[in-house]
Structure formats: structure tokens, C-alpha cells
Amino acid sequence: MPDPTLQTPRQPTVDVLVVGGGPTGLTLACDLARRGVRTHVIETADELSAGSRGKSLQARTLETFDDLGVDDALKAAGAAFPPMQTWRDGERQGEWQLIEPDPEAPVSRHPQQWLVPQWRTQDILRDRLLELGGTLECGARLTSLTQADTHVTAEVARTDGGSRVMTALYLVGADGSHSTVRESLGIAMKGEDRGLRSAVVADVRVRGLDRDHWHIWPDDPPGELLLCPLPGTADFQLNAKITGEEFTATPETVRGLVAARTHLPSDAVTDVRWCSFYRPRTALAERFRQGRVLLAGDAAHLHPPGGGQGLNIGVQDAYNLGWKLGQVIACHAPDTLLDSYEAERRPAAAGVLDLSTRLYRAGRKPEDGDQSRYRGRVCHLLSVHYRGSELSVDARERRSAAGVQAGDRVPDLACVTPDGSCRNLFDLLRGPHFTLLAVNCAPPAVTAGIRTHQVTDGPLARELGTGLFLIRPDHHIGLAADGPEQLGRYLARFGLRNTETQRTLGAAAPGRRGARG
Template sequence: MPDPTSRTPQQPTVDVLVVGGGPTGLTLACDLARRGVRTHVVEASDRLPAGSRGKSLQARTLEAFDDLGVIDAVRAAGAPFPPMQTWRDGERGGEWRLIEPDPEAPVSRQPQQWLIPQWRTQEILRDRLLELGGTLECGVRLVSLTQTDTHVTAEVERSDGGRRLMTVPYLVGADGSHSSVREALGIAMKGEDRGLRSAVVADVRVRGLDRDHWHIWPDDPPGELLLCPLPGTADFQLNAKITGDEFTATAETVRSLVAERTHLPPETVTEVVWSSFYRPRTAMAERFRQGRVFLAGDAAHLHPPGGGQGLNIGVQDAYNLGWKLGQVIGRGAPVALLDSYEAERRPAAAGVLDLSTRLYRAGRKPEDGKQSRFRGKVCHLLSVHYRDSELSTDTRALRSPTGVRAGDRAPDLPCVTADGPCPDLFGLLRGPDFTLLAVNCAPPRATPGVRTHQVTGGPLAEELGTGLFLIRPDHHIGLAADSPEHVDRYLARMGVRGI
């Protein structure tokens, strides 16, 4: 059976060229493709990037994946994180949880952090992209790009040396920390040396170690070593901090690390499937957009892996940018709408830079229950808001009794609608369109491209209060108003016009 990754169009006619076939680029491509935006992804490697890498999917990412139609596949391929198992002097210590659930976290149908190797997440997104009619080429790298007021011209090169020019309305660089798109634009990464220690990550097979725990050896002076079982595989993900900035990750050196820092002899590591050495950085691109070219994920911001935030914040970049490009390309929304991408995502990324640095430096400490509770409180990303965005408008005379404001993620609560009970709001929101909620008031006339629901009761009505609430395609409240006139004006800015 042919590898679907190798499906290569001769010369695609596309609206958006996405450079980079990792989770950020594939998420964006799926979101665009489901909107009818012709989308093509190029990935420099001959296959999708290997390795378990970002194995942790946070609640907000799972919500986005639910909306994109891949949650069932993600659930089937992954598992909840197992409890931590401490080892000291070859003996088992107590079990504990790295993340304690936060009882005050916003309600979500996807409350549990999910464990799945990154390579598998990419495969699921790839399959969804192809199902939606998007296209993907591996073994194709960006060589150069130029742009005008109307289009971007990208020169790409296949692994066999063949080159071609692609002219597209928009291009998105989701090609990682060494982004060729960012380099071509001349955009600098600005950051600081926060003294974070280097580390090794590897996918290994280990004999004689149970797969019911995330194993940690916390007391070795050079730093902790962890082995986490990866669901759907025979592998463990190894993480180990390294003293110094030089280390060659090979099967031999990885086995030596295990032997030096655990009670396991080197021969228990029967195979090293993949390995990588990295020096954690914290940096932000000077800008996320230049004309018709955008940066997303690690191409726009670099985070240490503390708290499992990197992949997740990249997915949220894509989920924010996708609907805006869709409105501009497919609905004729003003191009100025795209300015809100950086305005909204830069503050969110800056917050994650500080958080992930703090968590990476803290490490994983069995005795530190306070740290576990803190992780549970901040890692889910459900509280990220865009209250200060120009797209967040609140014109109500009386605000929500609970403090919900425009720019917040809409509360995923049960409600009663004119059509009957609904167990959760996000079931009503699923899909690429705006949704208007008329809470305890009459809904305005129908608008093409906007789903309207009259909410007459339930926890959602209590949380929001009376009014008209326009929910963006990424589940954030764009408008909270009393009058239908405000709804019409807001939708016109989004490229949605009434009958």
C-alpha cells in the first residue's frame, strides 16, 4: 500500500502554502481545508518528523482536535498519563501525580491531559488533512521567498534537487526553531540566556520495567532521569538533563546514561529508536507577520519543554490563525483582520515562555505537592483569553454575574435551548462557523454562515447572563451585546453579512 505522505501533486493551485509538517502546520492545514481553503503543506524531511517529542496534549488542544474531527483517533491512540514511580537505590518509592487536577479549572469535556507520541499525533492530522482534500509533500524544502501586495512567490526544492516556483496568496512558516521562512524574512529571534540545562530525549525499549508507571530517578547529581511508557508502542520516552552544552546522542551514550543514573544495566535498553540532544532556549520572533507571510509555533517562539506547553501553544497559534485566513480568503473579510493574529497570540506565547521556564527549572520532585497542584492549575491553557484584543467587544449595559467577558473562552457548560437540553456548549459550536447565542432573549434574524441558538436556561445561561453572545470559530467570545445592531456591525468586520 503506498505511503499517503508521498502523494505529490504536480503543481498545486493553492490559497495557503504551509511550510512545516509538524503539529502546528498540520493543524492549520486541517482548519483551512475544512473551510474550503486550498491548502498545501511542504515538509523538508523525507517523512513526517520522527520521535515522541511533545507527548502531552493539554485540555485546550484536545478541544481544538475535537472541533477538527480527530479527537476519536487521538483518544484511541493515547492514554491518560500514568502515576509517577520514584526509584531510589534500586528500590521503588511511593507513587504520585505530576499534575494534580485543579478543581477550579474551567469546565471542559476534555479535562484530562492526554499522553500520545508526537509522531502519532502528526499521522492523525495528516490523515485528516488528506481526507479534507488538502495536500502534503515530504522531502520538499523552502529555498527562498519574495512577496508583493497581492501574492507570495516561494521557491521550493525536492530532495532529488528539482526546483519549482509556487505563487500563493499567503504563506505560513510552521517549520520549527530553525525556520527557513523566518530566515528568509530576516526576522530575528530575541531572547535571553536563562541558564537552563541541556537535556537528552529519546525513544527507547527497555526490558524488565513495568509500563504502568512513569518512572523517575530524581536524586542523581547531574539531574533526574525519567522513562515514560508511550501508549500504542513498546517504547518509553527517556528524558535526562545533562551537565554542559556538549553531548552526542547515540545508542551507546543513551544506554550509558541509563546505567549511570538508574539501577538498570545498559543491556536492559534493547533498542534506541530515536534520540535528540537539545539546549533549551526562550526566545520570541520580533514579529509574527510580515505582509502575506506568517510565523506560527516554534518558528515564532521557543519554549523549554517544562509543562508540556510547546506543541500545545503551537496548535493554538494555528487554531487562531486558521479561521481568520478562512474569513479573509473565503468570505472577503478585511485583510486587517489578520493583524489580530499577532496581537492575540504574542501575549499568550510570552506567558507560556515564563511558565515553561519556571517548570523546566523546577523539574519533577516527588515530595513537592505544591508544584503538582501548580502544574494542574496552569498547564491546561483553558484560561488563556483575548480580552484586550480589538476583536473583543462588550457593549452590554449589565455584565455577566460571574465576570465572563468578551475575549474569554466560552464556558463549555450544559444549557437548555429552544430545541431542548444540550449537555455541553461546545457540541453546538463544533464546525468552522460563528455561533450566536441569544441568552434569555429573542434571537435576531438569521444570518448566513452564522448558527443561532436561543438559550433559555441551564448553567450556561447562569454563567453568561442575559444578552447576545457571538462565539468565534475558535470558541472565544467575540461580542457580548444587548442589541442586534451590534451583532450586524461585528459580523460585517468578519466578512459575514446578512441577507
């Protein structure tokens, strides 16, 4: 609980202190920095973590990264997933697709997963954060935090022996499964033992394999082993499930796994650049917010790696939280807006926990076409919605239960504007602002901080139907209405009614492109 005896500092060190320099923390920091919110990231390690780890970027994550200005760099750094190549007894058994496209998936300009080593994703996000004016400090560890009514005080220790006290309006724990922030708050993780096998993941260099396939030796026992070529490198990511709880991941034991489970000799592994042993867990934090401190990513929910959801769901946490913190800090929206973060993201995380567990248990089997189709239907995250959120208001008199509703991700379809130009919707939405779409009707006057577009024709107009649609900065429909009567009252939730007190979002942020690749 906040301690009212603490004195409010004249000026907080930063607006938001983000603890953890992984993909979740860096995504959040980029989103805040482009809004002009003073943001600082601290990372315990002396440098951003190595290892390919979460290498799969799903469609919804790629949309988020496009909005944040790092899509070009990630596309250049990665590649589409290669086909799977099955091996038995040293012979190729044919290739197949791990993920079959879903013909009924929501339309996205990113129709397939993109393969990028996690360390490279982090580097690109770091460069974008610095370009936007945010700051990152490695070798800095949170040792304690204390809350007051108006700020958070954090003690930070450095690996060089120094220490200091920082103050922030808000603090976000994105510091992983063993979160210091979560433990400091005393928030429990609720989970269950689902009997998931432990595993080894490593980045290795291997001779004797082509780099056009994701190679799999599926037989069990002793257990499947996979080697996936990592684009932009000479490395493969190795994955192998382990029977039993005790295993020490070293270059020698990794080479032993390759020799035992494939037709390759141990010396075919010419280098083990990074390796890790892990026990998959499924757990969900009891709450995502306590006062001025919030949890995101693995600090809030732990996923087995099935389906490659962990990194992606953490990025979506950040994308949901970033604009809400921005509205509270920069636009004086009520602090209660932040309660909607847990209300929207905790159910989404719970649903993905079940999905990840099912896919991890199923493994990757060439004969299981149903699993390939299932992965294609559910892994893209494009269908996640917030229809039950108090921020989702559908006031239209006529709407189809099967159609697009408030709370849904708005479809990225082509739209025709009064001047006759035709652009896809997400090109109009890009940026840290709200967007009001007036579909086949006249747009009303709105406050600053909202972009307005009139849509007169095209697939988007046919999909949405006539009306006003207020699109949140994370591309979900907040308000759907037949007319402007409810607009003013709805906007007041986000601090957008009183324009005199509003700081223009993103005014000081640099241009969109240019993240160093």
C-alpha cells in the same frame, strides 16, 4: 516588503502554502481545508518527523482536536498519564501524581492531559488533512520567497533534485526553531540566556520495568532521568538533563545514561529507536506577520519543554490563525483582520514562555507537592483569553468583572434550547462557522455563515446571563451585547455582511469523523 514590480498570476497555485509538517502546520492546514481553502503543506524531511517529542496534549488542545474531527483517533491512540514511580538505590519509593487536578479549572470535557507520542499525533492530523482535501508534500524544502501586493512566490526544491515555483495568497511558516521562513523575512528572535540545562530525549525499549508507571530517578548529581511508557507502542520516552554543553546523542551514550543514573544495566535498553540532544531556549519573534507571510509555533516562539507547552501553544496559534485566514480568503474580510493574530497570540506565547521556564527549572520532584498543584492550575490553557483584543467587544450595560467577558473562551456548559433538549455547548459550536447564542432572548435574523441557537435554561444560561453572544470559530466570545444593534457592524469585520460575495464555509469539506487511526 512586497515588491510591486512582480506581476500577479492569473491563478495562485494554492490559497495558503504552509511550510512545516509538524503539529502546528498540520493543525492549521486541517482547519483551512475544512473551510474549502486550497491548502498545501511542504515538509523538508522525506517523511514526517519521528520521535515522541511533545507527547502531552493539554485540555485546550484536545478541545481543538475535537472540533477538527480527530478526537476519537487521538483518544484511541493515547492514554491518561500514569502515576510517577520514584526509584532510589534500586528500590521503589512510592508513586505520586505529577499533575494534581485543579478543582477551579474551567469546565472541559477533557479534564486531564492525554499522552500521545508526537509522531502519532502527526500521522492522525495528516490523515485528516488528506481526508479534507488538503495536500502534503514531504521532501520539499523552501529555498526562497518573494512577496507582491497580492501573492507570495515561493521556490521549492525537492530532495530528488527537482524544483518548482509556487504562488499562494498567503504563506505560513510553521517550520520550527530554525525557521527558513523567519530567516527569509529577517525577523529577529528576542530571548535571554536563563541558564537552562541541556537534555537528551529518546525513544527506547527497556526490559525490567513495568508500563503502569512513569519511572523517575530524581537524584542530582548526576541528574534526574525519567522513562515514560508510550501508549500504543512498546517504547518508553527517556528524558535526562545534561551538565555541560557537549553531548552526542547516540544509542551508546543513551545506554550509558541509563546505566549511570538508574539501577538498570546498559543492556536493559534493548533498542534506541530515536534520540536527540537539545539546548533549551526561550525566545520570541519580534513580529508574527510581515505582509502576506505569518509565523506560527516554534518559528514564532521557543519554549523549554517544562509543562509540555510547546506543541500545545503552537496548536493554539494555528486554531487562532486558521479561521482568520478563512474569513479573509473565503469571505472577503479585510486583510487587516490578520493583524489580530499577532495582537492576540504574541502576548499568549510570552506568558507561556515564563511558565515553561519555571517548570523546566523546577524539574519533577516527588517531594514538591506545590509544583504538582501549580502544574494542574496553569497547564491546561483553558484560561487563556483575548479580553484586550480589538475583536473583543463587550457592550452589555451590566456585567460582572468576575464573570465571563468578551475575549474569554466560552464555557462548555450544558444548555437547554426551546424544544427542551439539553446539550453541551461545544457540541453546538463544532464546525468552522461563527455561532450566535441568544440567551433568554429572541434571536435576530443573521447573515449566512452564522449558526444561531436560542438558549433558555441550564448552567450556560446562568453563567452568561441574558443577552446575545457571538462565538468565534475558535470558541472565544467575540461580541457580548444586550441587543442586536451592534451585531451588523461587528460582523462586517469578518466579511459576513455582504452575503452575495460570501462563499459558504466548509461546503465542500467531507464529514467530521473518520480519521484513520
